[in-house]
Amino acid sequence: MIKNVTRFSLNHLAIAVTIAAALGVATLPAPTRADETSCSPFTPLIMGQEEFVYVWTLGVEGVGDGSDKLVTVDVNPKSKTYGKVIASLSVGGRNEVHHVGLSDDRRYLWGGGLDSSKIFIFDIHSDPAKPKLAQVIDDFVEKSGGIVGPHTFYAVPGRMIITGLSNDRDHGGATAHVIYNNQGKHVKTVPIPTTEIGGVKGDGYNYDVAINPMKNAMISTGFTGWNNYMMDLGKLVKDGEAMKRFGNTSVMWDYKAMKPIKIFNTPGSPLEARWSWKSGDNWAVTTAALTSKIWVFKQDGKGEWQAREVGTIGDPAKIPLPVDISITKDGKGLWINTFMDGTTRYWDFSDPMKPSEVYTKKIGSQVNMVSQSYDGKRIYFTSSLLANWDKKGAEDEQYLKMYHWDGKELKEGFSIDFYKEKLGRAHHMKFQVRDMSKLRPLHTANEAGDGIRVAFGETAAQEAR
Amino acid sequence: MTPLATALVGPARLPDRGGVFLLALALLLHAGVAAAAAPAQLEFEPPALGTYELQRIMRAADGRVLDTAGRTHGLSRFTGGKVTLLSFIYSSCADPGGCPYAYMVFHQLQTRLERNPRLAGLVRLVSLSFDPVRDTPEVLALYAGDHARAGRPVEWAFLTTGTVKDLLPILDGFGQDVFLDIDPASGEHLGTYSHVLKVFLIDRERTVREIYTTTYLMPEMVYNDIVTLLLEAGHKLE
Numbered sequence: 001m002i003k004n005v006t007r008f009s010l011n012h013l014a015i016a017v018t019i020a021a022a023l024g025v026a027t028l029p030a031p032t033r034a035d036e037t038s039c040s041p042f043t044p045l046i047m048g049q050e051e052f053v054y055v056w057t058l059g060v061e062g063v064g065d066g067s068d069k070l071v072t073v074d075v076n077p078k079s080k081t082y083g084k085v086i087a088s089l090s091v092g093g094r095n096e097v098h099h100v101g102l103s104d105d106r107r108y109l110w111g112g113g114l115d116s117s118k119i120f121i122f123d124i125h126s127d128p129a130k131p132k133l134a135q136v137i138d139d140f141v142e143k144s145g146g147i148v149g150p151h152t153f154y155a156v157p158g159r160m161i162i163t164g165l166s167n168d169r170d171h172g173g174a175t176a177h178v179i180y181n182n183q184g185k186h187v188k189t190v191p192i193p194t195t196e197i198g199g200v201k202g203d204g205y206n207y208d209v210a211i212n213p214m215k216n217a218m219i220s221t222g223f224t225g226w227n228n229y230m231m232d233l234g235k236l237v238k239d240g241e242a243m244k245r246f247g248n249t250s251v252m253w254d255y256k257a258m259k260p261i262k263i264f265n266t267p268g269s270p271l272e273a274r275w276s277w278k279s280g281d282n283w284a285v286t287t288a289a290l291t292s293k294i295w296v297f298k299q300d301g302k303g304e305w306q307a308r309e310v311g312t313i314g315d316p317a318k319i320p321l322p323v324d325i326s327i328t329k330d331g332k333g334l335w336i337n338t339f340m341d342g343t344t345r346y347w348d349f350s351d352p353m354k355p356s357e358v359y360t361k362k363i364g365s366q367v368n369m370v371s372q373s374y375d376g377k378r379i380y381f382t383s384s385l386l387a388n389w390d391k392k393g394a395e396d397e398q399y400l401k402m403y404h405w406d407g408k409e410l411k412e413g414f415s416i417d418f419y420k421e422k423l424g425r426a427h428h429m430k431f432q433v434r435d436m437s438k439l440r441p442l443h444t445a446n447e448a449g450d451g452i453r454v455a456f457g458e459t460a461a462q463e464a465r
Numbered sequence: 466m467t468p469l470a471t472a473l474v475g476p477a478r479l480p481d482r483g484g485v486f487l488l489a490l491a492l493l494l495h496a497g498v499a500a501a502a503a504p505a506q507l508e509f510e511p512p513a514l515g516t517y518e519l520q521r522i523m524r525a526a527d528g529r530v531l532d533t534a535g536r537t538h539g540l541s542r543f544t545g546g547k548v549t550l551l552s553f554i555y556s557s558c559a560d561p562g563g564c565p566y567a568y569m570v571f572h573q574l575q576t577r578l579e580r581n582p583r584l585a586g587l588v589r590l591v592s593l594s595f596d597p598v599r600d601t602p603e604v605l606a607l608y609a610g611d612h613a614r615a616g617r618p619v620e621w622a623f624l625t626t627g628t629v630k631d632l633l634p635i636l637d638g639f640g641q642d643v644f645l646d647i648d649p650a651s652g653e654h655l656g657t658y659s660h661v662l663k664v665f666l667i668d669r670e671r672t673v674r675e676i677y678t679t680t681y682l683m684p685e686m687v688y689n690d691i692v693t694l695l696l697e698a699g700h701k702l703e
Contacts, residue, residue: 041680044661104678105642105661157663157676158522158640181523182640188520213681216509256686257517282508303510437644437659441680 038274038326038371040155041213042104044439047374050431051076052086052128055400056111057424058387059094064422068097070111070122070131071423073400073416075378075431083402083414085421087130091120096230096387099428101153101160103182106436108134110160111428112150114386115230117141119150119162121184128432135184141168143186144178148226152208158182163206166226173225173245174204177258190258192220193251198262205247210273210284211255217305218255219284219297221270222247233389246290252297252305264307266295272324276331276352277442283352287325287336292316294336296352311355313345314338323385324369328376335370339385342367342397344410361410365395371429372405379403379410383418384425398425511689515696519674525551525667526638529631530593530624533606533613540593540635541671543622547589548694549667550574550687553641555596555658556608562679563662567592570664570684571621575612577688578619583702585618587695594625595643595658597632601625639665639673668694 039045053075059067072087091097095113097120102109107125112118119137126132137143140150140162149165159182164175174194179187193202205222212218223229224246228236236242246269252262268291275284283298294311313336314320320338327334327349334347334355344367346359369382381401384390390398398418403410418426433439525544531537543549550571558564571590578584592609594600602625606613609623626632636643644659664682666675675690677683695702 042678105640107642157678157681158673159520179520183523185523187522214508216511254512254517257512258520259512259517436642441661441678 038210038272039102039442040104041211041277041442042157043102043155044106044436044441045374046431046433046439048433049076050373050378051079051434052432053371053380053400054100054109054122054124054131054430054432055382055418055426056097056100056428057418057426058097058384059090060387060419060424061094063419063424065090066094066424067092068095068113069423070100070109070120071400071418071426072129072131074129075402083416085416085423088423089122089131089133091133091136094387097427098386099152100430102155102430103160104155104157105182106432106439108182109430110153110162112153112162114149114151114165114226117148117150119180119184124432125436128434137180137184140178144176145189147176147178147189149175149229150178151206151223154209154211156211159187161209163209163220165206165223165229171226173206173222173228173247175206175225177206177209177220188258192222193260193263196263197251197260198264200249200263200265202251202260202263203247203249205249207247207269207271208273208286210275212275212282212284213255215282215299216255217284218253219273219275219286220251220253221266221273221286222249223269223271223289229386230388233386250286250295250297250307262305264295264297264305266293266307267291268293270295271322274325274327274334276327276349277329278331281331281352283331285325285327285334285349285352287313287322289321289323290319292320292322292338294347294355298352308353310353311347311357313357314341314343323367326370326372326379328372329374333376335372335379337363337367337370337381339366339368344370344379344381359408363401364397364399366391366397369428371431373431377405378413379405380429382426382429384427387425390425398423400426400429507683507685511686514689514692517693518697519666519668519690519694522673522676525549525665525671525673526635528626528635528638530626530635531602533602533609533623535602537627538624540624543589543591543624544667545671546669547587547620548669548691548698549589549591550664550691551591551593551639551667552662552664553595553636553639553643553660554592555594556600556604557596557656558658560659560662563660566679566682567662567664570682570687572612573684574688574691575617575619575621578691579617581702582618583700584695587700588619588691590619590621592621592623593635594623595632595636595641595660597626597629599656639663666690666694669698 053073055071067090069090074081074086096115100111109122111120117140121135122131123134146168147164150162152163154161162178177190192204194204207221207223209220248267250264250266268288270286273286292313313322321340323339336345342364347355348358349355368385371380401415402413527541552567554564605623612621646655646657664677
């Protein structure tokens with residue numbers, strides 16, 4: 001169990017909102033929905049300067065202690081240790097660690113191992129500069145009913161939605177969403193559909209998930225099973241049968257009911273999923289790794305969700321392998337990393353149905369994850385994809401790099417060599433600050449207004465009757 | 466003054482501290498008037514009543530609380546036996562996305578639920594203060610007004626705690642963050658709190674079945690969830 005730490009904080013400072021806040025209702029600003037990269041809209045967001053970046057790092061034999069670890073980097077420009085590693089917490093062994101996710105109160109960081117299926121829960125609020133391991137879940141496969149490979153950790157109130165990548169029957173791609181509560185207890189397992197819905201047959205694969213609460217919509221994508229993601233990439237691409245076993249569909253869900261409402265053909269392993277949070281927008285985006293296609297999911301005039309292929313990334317024949325993406329706070333721009341050429345690409349999404357690539361920059365010999373600050377001015381990159389898929393020899397660069405983005409050009413702020421620092425393979429990142437009292441979830445300001453209007457509109461109508 | 470506004474002036478009677486809350490409510494009402502002219506709609510068709518299952522998230526926390534008459538109870542007295550909607554509030558809160566909004570949603574739900582005689586005695590609303598120093602039973606009784614009148618078909622309990630020590634395990638158990646607002650110059654408590662609004666839907670067996678934050682606290686959805694839990698428990702509502 002996660003140890004309770006009092007939630008009634010005497011130590012955190014915040015300026016009162018009081019009358020000024022109340023006045024804000026009467027003068028609701030233009031909607032300022034924003035994105036701190038890929039956080040759940042239920043998690044309080046850092047809308048100013050992030051102070052720490054946590055990097056979920058794969059252990060490498062012969063490098064440091066060889067164990068997976070959570071690496072803490074100081075990214076406060078006012079700090080004496082800016083751009084330096086200030087903490088490293090080994091979890092023991094190598095688990096094929098992959099993604100991390102913040103809890104709905106931003107007090108804990110959950111990280112998974114795709115091979116061991118272990119889940120590590122870190123306390124990141126008691127001392128954000130020095131996370132502590134609060135809990136390890138080592139019976140995920142048993143509790144979930146045979147799901148393997150906990151991947152995305154997506155917070156919803158009181159719970160965490162965890163996407164599984166595989167299963168313990170055949171280590172293939174048929175899998176499920178698994179929901180845990182914040183105390184680390186299993187709540188529910190929701191299989192990915194394998195039946196036909198909306199004229200498309202599901203393949204049961206899973207990868208990422210993203211929720212738009214205002215639409216009661218959740219999109220999920222599909223990667224591949226344990227047999228493939230644990231295989232050496234060079235061997236995998238030569239195995240024709242194995243290459244057939246990648247996800248080719250995405251699924252739109254009724255979030256409240258946790259029921260699939262439509263399946264889309266999105267061939268070639270659709271990976272990361274992001275919603276545009278711009279007010280009035282009703283679309284999400286993903287990129288397919290093997291086909292290099294960009295897909296947008298958007299409601300048509302009748303409110304039905306449709307999928308459209310809207311762009312091609314690089315030369316698909318060369319399999320640039322688009323991996324992580326990061327959408328800007330206004331939905332008008334999308335960073336897309338292509339792993340094989342180590343390049344990040346900025347796409348203009350002013351018209352999401354006709355996006356275009358407007359900027360590219362080579363970040364390293366390989367690049368995987370990208371995370372941007374709320375204001376989009378600081379862009380962070382890491383290098384590792386999977387232990388057996390990363391490049392070999394001199395091309396196996398492992399790093400965290402931060403760039404400043406002025407809308408035209410990326411300029412390097414700092415770089416940390418994760419091999420030189422004896423850390424390992426740098427994978428997923430999340431931000432943190434010391435004082436969380438001022439943080440608010442996405443939508444709060446705007447949707448509070450909307451919700452209040454709904455409440456009052458309905459109440460006024462009731463009382464008029 | 467509309468019936469709704471009349472119902473809301475209770476807080477104005479609070480000695481020297483209801484003004485901010487009332488101002489917030491008045492401004493919300495202003496927003497409501499605008500909404501009445503162009504009614505806002507949910508941006509989706511919610512799943513039909515009783516066609517979905519609400520997850521069993523966790524056990525509702527227990528602890529020692531005081532009612533508006535100053536009597537001590539276990540919180541479990543107010544979380545079992547009925548479908549319960551519980552939120553943490555403080556009476557001088559003026560955050561438009563916080564307590565005043567929860568107050569409005571609860572008011573609306575009480576009004577709507579009481580229209581169906583079959584729902585009488587099946588649903589409870591609970592507003593629990595996290596300001597035990599100032600939200601005494603007497604103050605909360607004023608804050609509650611007619612909403613807490615005994616014998617209403619939909620009970621609305623206004624609760625506080627005797628001490629912060631009694632409050633902390635309840636906040637921890639539900640996972641409700643609360644931060645004191647401090648004047649950076651003096652270091653003194655400004656008398657207000659920062660918190661992300663959370664509202665907990667609890668079934669008759671004291672299991673939390675949904676948690677709404679401001680992001681997802683939509684009155685229509687909450688009503689549907691309450692009715693869905695009642696249908697699950699075998700009640701016939703038509």
